[in-house]
Amino acid sequence: MSKISDLKTVMDRIKDGNVIMIGGFLAVGTPEGFVDAIVEKGTRNLTVIGNDTGFLDKGIGKLVVSKQIKKAIVSHVGTNAETGRQMNAKEMDVELVPQGTLAERIRAGGGGLGGILTPTGVGTIAEEGKQKMIINNKEYVLELPIRAEIALIKAYKADKKGNLVFRATSRNFNPLMAMAADYVAVEAENIVEVGEIDPDEVMMPGVFVDAIVLAKQPAIDEVKGGA
Amino acid sequence: MSKISDLKTVMDRIKDGNVIMIGGFLAVGTPEGFVDAIVEKGTRNLTVIGNDTGFLDKGIGKLVVSKQIKKAIVSHVGTNAETGRQMNAKEMDVELVPQGTLAERIRAGGGGLGGILTPTGVGTIAEEGKQKMIINNKEYVLELPIRAEIALIKAYKADKKGNLVFRATSRNFNPLMAMAADYVAVEAENIVEVGEIDPDEVMMPGVFVDAIVLAKQPAIDEVKGGA
Amino acid sequence: MNSREIIARRVGQEFKNGNLVNLGIGMPTMVANYVPEGVEVTFQSENGIVGMGPVPPKGQEDPDISNAGGQPVTILPGGAYFDSCFSFMVIRGGRLDITVLGGLQVDEKGNLANWMVPGKIVPGMGGAMDLTVGAKKVIIAMEHCAKDGSPKILKKCTLPLTAKEEVDLIVTEKAVIQVTKEGFLLKELGPGVTVDEVKKATGAELIVSPELKEMEI
């Protein structure tokens, strides 16, 4: 059962008002082809979960500029002035979450946990409205799981069953998000046959993946030192 | 700064009464050389955290037979009759923890979390004495982190900085335990130079590892299909 | 056909194309041999493997490749290994379609007891508590009665529970019984078994399905 799909099939799943996770860290490891296709499609009122809102012309930032995001749940927006403008003008809602907490909340959503207790954010705005608990004389904030309807992630290599390999720091949030959504679409730089990825090399088993789309631009293997 | 060490140095760290995590799953991926050395040393009153108590002659079971364990925190003891006997005779204390919860508790201990909420064990003995919480209309048990003074783990390959690669199902609890102890010693089947393991191939970065000891028996690479 | 084969064959029929399946230790492991033709399922085991293949021929075992029972297995092309924490994220995270487990007792609320008999045998729960809570469908594969002939399918479990209200289906050599809000629904009979025989061997009320039939195995 091959999971190879195409951009149109993936885009057909994305509707106005969806909650979408998008991988990447300051646009490193962001599935730019998927982002461009959403911009083109013009889907509106999206809730987007990601590490940051990228740049005006790169990463999640393109969806900010095109005003398709109703709410962003991210750890950082400082590299995209338009996010700040829309946030101040109350055109977009931004929930800022400490980066490690964001990662753990996505993981909890993916792993069926009801939440995690983290020391991060104690005594700051980040704890506001949240339950706090003292465990072994130390204060922790209870952080709740996040899931999405759709996760759009980027991989370096995928086999046709959806087993994924990420590369260098483009891994970041991608494997976490692949676990935490009802429908997971992967933009892969390389697609290989089943059996070509060693079982110990797999970073995300295909059981979490629903659709694989070959990235538009071919992998620049001269730059990346070969597959 | 090489972390290559020897069995004696690691054993010198282990004292009566220590809390020790030992990797492996029914003796697959257990550092048998370390276990044998503890038996030989005769350290007593140990608290041992592991997936199971192995067999009479394999894995953690050898420490049960030699009566060196005061308390075992494990998910399963059914493959070692001596554990059952000592448990019933109240010679050893056994805390049974659901396997997924044990894994998450060790991870929480390693990652600085105060605990996690899991649906596992709700309505069973496993929830007794624990706080329960309702999140989004679903019941969860609050499970607390576990750490150890020492973790003894098994790796397939280590470089001299302690970067580790595990193999097949011998991975199991080993990487989790490597994060959750004050002193982490690795029994490695193969030791290679720094730089020989690709940064994307590393399953556990060396920052968590304190000592590496070459496994006594050479890797049976014919059986294992080569390094 | 012996009881175990009847059970294993019938459980295999529950698998749908593309399912991710976990088989418990013991009899459930046998089900791997009875996946219906044309159905492709992926087996995972909680010790950290997905895409598990059959037991290797004698002499070709790899000491690093085993299932959760510690038995040597193989891995199929497209399989993957991972650590124990990740393994249970798959299990609890909603991607595991079916878990097949053995049982000591199941009651009409769907409660399961299969991990200890106080004072007698306490093997531990292993991964069973996580599997029952996590899998979309929990199938209990067991002989209908205990060795002493006493019923294992009860109004209320008397042994310590593995999971509360998680069992979906019970498959024995005598019957296929679904756990419903109204109670146990008897859907199929074992080869040559009568409704009365099932009722006598069961310690709870049974609703007999209007579509009751004999297992087609």
Add this chain to the structure above:
Amino acid sequence: MNSREIIARRVGQEFKNGNLVNLGIGMPTMVANYVPEGVEVTFQSENGIVGMGPVPPKGQEDPDISNAGGQPVTILPGGAYFDSCFSFMVIRGGRLDITVLGGLQVDEKGNLANWMVPGKIVPGMGGAMDLTVGAKKVIIAMEHCAKDGSPKILKKCTLPLTAKEEVDLIVTEKAVIQVTKEGFLLKELGPGVTVDEVKKATGAELIVSPELKEMEI
């Protein structure tokens, strides 16, 4: 030597052999250039890299290898990559020796504010809240005063906090100040700077160390 270089040089002296260090975005990143000779430290960045090497020569950047500021970096032999969740387990889990961050305000309890100015600029906390809570030693590397000359080292922070009571050391171009239970301890002066100058530029009481000396940079 300009202010930034003074600060970066002095922070580098805090590194001990074998330390695992995280450098924040901006000025803290400069510290990588001033690790004292003979001291071997390992740099990690929260986007998922340990064993980070210097910025690559122009034209040799790899688009998949960057630091948490999005800048191209390299990886040294013995380095490793991992996902964001794992990255913060390293950070919160007790294996990160030092984090060097910039600051808007630090107060005498060791509170830090460095992630927003309400109504003006709200870049977000990124990984700073986790880093301050997780690292064994939190060093704030910043210019002593704000651009308008107002003090950033205060009795009590007025901006929203990044972390409560986590700062260990402040290094500015004018002074090295340790956060102690008794308050700010002035330990070292910047090149040519007097105690009075530091006091004037600081919005909190300073305890002058009996061993006060000029930075040796």
